[in-house]
Amino acid sequence: MEILKLYGYAKSTGTWRAATVLYEAKVPFEFVVVDVMHGEHKSPAYLEKQPFGQIPYIDDNGFILYESRAICRYIAAKYPESNLIPTDPKKNALFEQAASSEYANFETIAEGIITEVWGKRTMGLKEDQAVIDAKTLALDAKLNAYNAILGKTKYLAGDEITLADLFHLPHAPIIEEHAKTDIMVRKPNVARSSLQPIPAFQKFPPAVGLHVIYAPGGTKTSSRARPGGRSRTG
Numbered sequence: 716m717e718i719l720k721l722y723g724y725a726k727s728t729g730t731w732r733a734a735t736v737l738y739e740a741k742v743p744f745e746f747v748v749v750d751v752m753h754g755e756h757k758s759p760a761y762l763e764k765q766p767f768g769q770i771p772y773i774d775d776n777g778f779i780l781y782e783s784r785a786i787c788r789y790i791a792a793k794y795p796e797s798n799l800i801p802t803d804p805k806k807n808a809l810f811e812q813a814a815s816s817e818y819a820n821f822e823t824i825a826e827g828i829i830t831e832v833w834g835k836r837t838m839g840l841k842e843d844q845a846v847i848d849a850k851t852l853a854l855d856a857k858l859n860a861y862n863a864i865l866g867k868t869k870y871l872a873g874d875e876i877t878l879a880d881l882f883h884l885p886h887a888p889i890i891e892e893h894a895k896t897d898i899m900v901r902k903p904n905v906a907r908s909s910l911q912p913i914p915a916f917q918k919f920p921p922a923v924g925l926h927v928i929y930a931p932g933g934t935k936t937s938s939r940a941r942p943g944g945r946s947r948t949g
């Protein structure tokens with residue numbers, strides 16, 4: 716049995732999402748850095764694993780899976796003791812409602828802000844402040860709904876944390892830091908709970924370029940490159 720491998724990049728929201736769930740479910744894993752700065756994710760060898768040329772993906776003893784939310788659901792199903800997906804039909808339906816809201820209401824806008832304030836900056840392009848302002852306003856309106864939901868229950872799908880809460884986590888700190896907005900923390904119910912980091916979330920990302928092996932009780936890090944891999948700069 717080989718340790719599960721998470722292929723990704725420290726500054727990627729999808730990688731962060733998958734890593735958070737691995738930590739939360741206490742699943743040992745090896746984080747393998749993909750050299751996105753040099754286009755490793757577009758290489759033929761990578762496209763064999765992830766045909767869309769995106770990060771992250773996992774290799775669980777030869778079982779390859781991509782799409783960060785699908786990875787999270789697989790981990791939750793494989794380790795049901797993590798209690799991240801409710802099984803009671805009504806609780807499960809509320810979880811699915813919250814998970815759909817994340818994809819339909821939150822991520823589309825939040826990812827747009829991140830692309831503008833962070834993605835473009837990383838590529839040396841100039842961000843468009845009008846786009847950032849419009850998207851921030853749109854997200855602010857969605858956060859009013861989140862604030863109302865979180866005024867009634869502790870977490871998005873009830874009073875227990877679920878994968879739906881974890882799906883939201885990676886965007887908030889990036890938006891707060893890079894878009895220089897306090898729209899998340901200004902709403903009291905959003906600020907106190909589920910869009911804010913939990914300990915499992917704060918374990919990631921490691922310093923850029925670090926190769927990490929996580930096992931509950933101890934995490935090893937090194938900057939060694941993967942055998943056969945190129946040197947890492949990003």
Ligand SMILES: N[C@@H](CCC(=O)N[C@@H](CS)C(=O)NCC(=O)O)C(=O)O
Nearest residue numbers: 727728729768769770771782783784
């Ligand atoms: N829905 C996918 C999105 C994956 C995605 O867009 N990853 C970004 C980094 S966060 C990426 O690989 N971008 C490079 C590209 O699309 O070429 C997931 O959740 O895994």
